[in-house]
Amino acid sequence: MADDRGDWKVVLQFFIVPLSLVAVLVSVFFGLQVLRSRQPDPQTALEDLKGKGSFLLPWVKDPKRWQAGYDFSLLLRSHTPGNAGTLIPGMADAFRDAGSQGxxxxxxxxxxxxxxxxxxHAAAALREGLKDADGETRLFCAWGLMQIADRDAIADLRAAATDSDAGVRTMAVFALGQMGDHDGAPVLKRALGDRERDVRWNAAISLARIGDASGESLLLEILAIPTPVPARAGDADPSAGASPSLNAIRALALLKNDAARAALKRASESDPNEEIRRTAGAALESLDTEARDVLP
Known part of the structure; x- marks a missing residue:
């Protein structure tokens, strides 16, 4: 009997336990493969977000709906813009419900x-969101209205240019330029005197977008700010830290006046940052080509 018990211990130790572990691992592996094989679509993701089909909900009291919202926004980004029309009512309802639930x-x-x-059709909910108490929500709503290019939201974006949150003001003035709001020039000109540098800079860039040189001195100021230069080639991205200057170059190229040309020429010849020199040179060349094209 003692030998029989010893044999069973050996069998249990060297065969049954390892086989059980293998079975568990195989089950987990195939379970993950099944999950990976699922091709989620925005409609299914929206239904999951709203709670339908969440089989863990009775057991998990905090389902992290915000994470589902993040995943849904990424999923929607991979789909062709403008093809989400049937989802908009559900998305707008979920957006409003999230606000009422805090x-x-x-x-x-x-x-x-x-x-x-x-x-x-998403613009109405986003315009409502511009009045949200949360600054980040207002910022994302301003960004969304810019993406949709909703002309009816122009007045709301002009009002957002005086928002208490600097990020919202920055996005609002950027959006007005992106959407070509020529009638909003007075709003952008006032933003040139904003206490926050990013708001002032984006206002100057937006004014240039609509052909107004009122912010040109700020653009020249941006371009004059030294940018980091890698100690050796390949040490870092050559455009790292140069984004404001690159945006200023593009804005100056839109103004096409003598002061802008002179600044672009200086930057193309003497700026220590290679990316800035190259971008300024390309901008200057495009202006020269355009000038030659209009000659009689």
Whole structure:
């Protein structure tokens, strides 16, 4: 009997336990493969976000709906803009519900999703969101309205240019330039005197977008700010830290006046940052080509 018990211990130790572990690992592996094989679509993701089909909900009291909202916004980004029309009512309802429930993270990601939809029917909810108490939500709503290019939101974006949150003001003035709001020039000119540098800079760039040189001195100031230069080639991205200057170059190229040309010429010849020199040179060349094209 003692020998029989010893044999069973050996069998248990060297065969049954390892085989059980293998079975568990194989089950986990195939379970993960099944999950990976699922090709989620925005409609299914939206239904999951709203709670339908969430089989863990009875057991998990905090389902992290904001994470689902983030995943949904990324999923929507991979789909063709303008093809989410049937989803908009559900997205707008979820956006408003998140606000009434105080779920700010979810509301922010749904604002991103509404903007990424590229559908004009999403604009009403985003315009409502510009009045949200949360600054990040207002910022994402301003971004979304810019993505949709909703002309009816121009007045709301002009008002957002005086928002208490600097990030919202920055996005609002950027959006007005991106959307070509020529009638909003007075708003952008006032923003040139904003206490926050990013707001002033974006206002100058937006004015250049609509052909107004009122912010040219700021653009020249941006271009004059030294940018980091890698100690050796390949040490870092050559455009790292140069983004403001690169944006200023593009804005100056839109103004096409003598002061802008002179600044672009200086930058193309003497700026220590290679990316800035190259971009300024290309901008100057495009202006020269354009000038030659209009000669009689």
């Amino acid at each position: 779920d700010q993270k979810l509301r922010r990601y749904l604002a991103l999703a509404l903007g990424r939809s590229g559908d004009s």
